[in-house]
Amino acid sequence: MTTQQVPWSPGTACWADITVPDLDRAIGFYGPLLGWRFETGGPETGGYTQAFVGDRQVVGLTEPMGEDPAPPAAWCVYLATDDLATTVQRAEQLGGRTLLGPIDVMGFGSMALLTDPTEAVVGLWSGGSHIGWEVVDEPGAVVWTEHMSHDQARALAFYDGLFGYDVTDLSAPDFDYASVAVDGETVRSGIGGYGPGAGAQVPAAWTVYFQVRVADDAAARVTELGGTVVSPPEDTPYGRMVLVKGPFGEVFALMEPPAEQPPTGTPPA
Numbered sequence: 001m002t003t004q005q006v007p008w009s010p011g012t013a014c015w016a017d018i019t020v021p022d023l024d025r026a027i028g029f030y031g032p033l034l035g036w037r038f039e040t041g042g043p044e045t046g047g048y049t050q051a052f053v054g055d056r057q058v059v060g061l062t063e064p065m066g067e068d069p070a071p072p073a074a075w076c077v078y079l080a081t082d083d084l085a086t087t088v089q090r091a092e093q094l095g096g097r098t099l100l101g102p103i104d105v106m107g108f109g110s111m112a113l114l115t116d117p118t119e120a121v122v123g124l125w126s127g128g129s130h131i132g133w134e135v136v137d138e139p140g141a142v143v144w145t146e147h148m149s150h151d152q153a154r155a156l157a158f159y160d161g162l163f164g165y166d167v168t169d170l171s172a173p174d175f176d177y178a179s180v181a182v183d184g185e186t187v188r189s190g191i192g193g194y195g196p197g198a199g200a201q202v203p204a205a206w207t208v209y210f211q212v213r214v215a216d217d218a219a220a221r222v223t224e225l226g227g228t229v230v231s232p233p234e235d236t237p238y239g240r241m242v243l244v245k246g247p248f249g250e251v252f253a254l255m256e257p258p259a260e261q262p263p264t265g266t267p268p269a
Contacts, residue, residue: 002136003056007127008080010087011163011180012187013145014132015078015125016208017060019070020248023049026061029225029247033218034140034210044106056134058141059208073248076113077145077206078123079163080132084110087124087162091116094161105130116158118149118204136188143211143255145189149204152176152193159191208252215240215256222254 008014020026027038027049036051036058048062064070081087084102091114092098099121101112108130113123125132135141149155156178160167165180165187176193179186194202212218215233219242222229230243230251240256 003134007082007131009182009185009187010079010081010083011159011165011182012080013077013142013189014080014127015060015123016075016133016142016145017062017078017123018073018075018250019062019064020073020250021063021070022248023047023061023063025226025247029227030061033221033225033227034212036140053135053138053140056141057130058133058135073246073250074121074205075208075250075252076121076123077208078111078125078132081124081126084112084124084126088112088114091124091158091162094158096158116147116155116204118151118155118158120147120149120155120204120206122147122206137211139211139213141211142208143188143257144209144253146207146209146253147189147191147204148194148207150194150198150200150202151204152178152191155204156191205251209241209255210252212254212256215242215254218242218254218256219244 030036038049038051040047040049046062046065048060050057051059088098088102095117096114099113099115102110104110107128109128110126111123113121115121133142137143147155159165165182166184168179170177170179174195177190179190181187219229219233222244226247228245230245233240233242239258242254244254245251
């Protein structure tokens with residue numbers, strides 16, 4: 001378990017949120033599955049809702065604002081920065097495209113949304129009174145984030161160019177993968193390439209891994225609560241993992257840690 005009370009270091013995965021068509025349904029799914037409690041903000045926040053493990057914030061959920069059709073539900077990962085404007089400018093120079101921002105968020109911090117050169121959506125967050133998630137590596141909290149695409153080298157060059165990561169190549173035959181760190185400290189992120197079995201239509205995306213106590217029990221609970229198991233629980237050197245979809249088709253992963261934790265900075269899959 002790691003708790004945090006100050007802004008995360010630049011380049012660290014620090015927050016995730018999701019826009020869903022039915023917030024009550026999302027709460028009814030994620031609450032029982034991950035043990036979250038929820039607090040909904042006032043009208044000035046558009047009803048933005050935060051999930052907590054105990055008294056520590058972990059992720060955000062919201063419904064679409066305005067009358068425009070919302071995009072398909074998907075978890076969005078935010079990477080920390082202490083200079084949002086410069087990071088956005090650098091991202092555009094490296095081939096990214098700004099979708100939203102930079103904008104100030106009522107003193108909580110400032111944010112931007114981008115697509116990277118592989119067309120995966122990623123957020124940037126510069127913390128103010130809201131630093132991002134306050135706990136990782138315990139049940140209900142995030143344990144890993146992962147970028148997958150059909151062009152791992154291009155994605156890695158973009159994020160490394162943006163944050164100057166320490167890169168550890170963990171590739172194997174037919175599997176391109178690297179874990180990244182900042183000044184030797186894990187940022188709980190990996191950047192990988194889809195294997196030959198993935199169709200060209202599978203989009204580049206970030207995936208969030210939430211820790212659970214028992215992966216098999218959590219997989220069964222996903223189905224009971226209206227989600228779908230994409231791939232059944234399987235053992236990896238980093239824990240027992242299951243890939244699932246929530247009630248709106250959003251993909252995420254659940255991870256039961258191994259009895260003995262692997263070295264920090266290594267990927268779950």
